[in-house]
Amino acid sequence: MQIKPRIFDDNIASALIAQGVNPLLAKLFAARGIVESQQLSANLASLLPPQSLTNNKAMAKLLADAIADNKKLLVIGDYDADGATATAVAVKGLKMFGATVDFLVPNRFEYGYGLTPEIVQLAAQQKPDILITVDNGIASVDGVDAANALGIQVLITDHHLPGEITPNAACIINPNQHGCTFLSKNLAGVGVMFYALLALRAEFRARGKFENSAEPNLTELLDLVALGTVADLVKLDENNRILVEQGLRRIRARACSAGILALLRVSGREPQQTTAQDLGFYLGPRINIVKKTLTY
Numbered sequence: 187m188q189i190k191p192r193i194f195d196d197n198i199a200s201a202l203i204a205q206g207v208n209p210l211l212a213k214l215f216a217a218r219g220i221v222e223s224q225q226l227s228a229n230l231a232s233l234l235p236p237q238s239l240t241n242n243k244a245m246a247k248l249l250a251d252a253i254a255d256n257k258k259l260l261v262i263g264d265y266d267a268d269g270a271t272a273t274a275v276a277v278k279g280l281k282m283f284g285a286t287v288d289f290l291v292p293n294r295f296e297y298g299y300g301l302t303p304e305i306v307q308l309a310a311q312q313k314p315d316i317l318i319t320v321d322n323g324i325a326s327v328d329g330v331d332a333a334n335a336l337g338i339q340v341l342i343t344d345h346h347l348p349g350e351i352t353p354n355a356a357c358i359i360n361p362n363q364h365g366c367t368f369l370s371k372n373l374a375g376v377g378v379m380f381y382a383l384l385a386l387r388a389e390f391r392a393r394g395k396f397e398n399s400a401e402p403n404l405t406e407l408l409d410l411v412a413l414g415t416v417a418d419l420v421k422l423d424e425n426n427r428i429l430v431e432q433g434l435r436r437i438r439a440r441a442c443s444a445g446i447l448a449l450l451r452v453s454g455r456e457p458q459q460t461t462a463q464d465l466g467f468y469l470g471p472r473i474n475i476v477k478k479t480l481t482y
């Protein structure tokens with residue numbers, strides 16, 4: 187075994203100490219790229235603004251129009267932990283705004299990965315007006331063409347790196363697409379979908395939809411966002427750390443999905459003491475394993 191010391195800048199560590207950070211922690215934080223104590227905040231108010239994700243405003247308008255027109259939405263997910271939680275966040279979140287929405291998680295071995303033309307054929311049987319991909323879609327050039335040919339609009343939410351050609355979708359949000367200026371490139375698929383919902387709520391707020399009714403409380407979805415983010419092994423940068431910490435707090439307070447409580451139970455974990463490690467090593471694998479054993 188080799189022990190490799192992490193290099194840190196003494197000046198930064200000293201500045202953190204001056205800002206009230208414990209001296210040992212200051213060194214550890216400095217070695218992990220923290221330069222000011224503000225970055226340690228886990229407040230939701232410190233999240234990057236939803237409108238700063240390129241195209242998210244346009245996405246929100248399309249979703250708000252679709253919901254207002256009572257269009258039939260179909261979420262196209264994936265069945266690893268990020269894809270599954272992104273699907274759940276999409277369906278639960280869109281329903282909070284009154285959407286008519288269902289989901290389809292295709293068998294990767296039968297239909298391939300992403301929005302393939304085969305999956306579009308399968309989805310078309312449900313007669314959706316709009317397909318919304320979560321945690322996939324950025325590479326689905328042929329699938330989006332197939333959907334367009336059938337008159338089905340496609341909205342892509344993804345975080346994977348794009349290829350040279352991007353699909354001809356009505357809207358794409360992806361922090362890693364060319365030209366996206368969003369400051370965190372590390373959102374998981376579930377985080378991207380959560381950001382779409384934050385922008386949608388802002389759009390409906392601007393349209394006066396909540397003047398006589400309560401705004402949906404999107405923080406109720408953060409347990410799932412935390413699970414997908416940790417299980418997908420994306421970098422826990424400042425923005426992701428806020429999402430995960432807030433989700434963990436909800437899980438510890440048992441203010442979370444019944445599914446997460448059930449996974450904790452079969453894992454022999456106490457909800458009150460849930461850590462990111464539990465999400466990564468006990469819960470995530472219990473969702474991911476399904477893709478190897480399930481034949482549906």
Ligand SMILES: [Mn+2]
Binds near residue numbers: 418
């Ligand atoms: Mn993912």
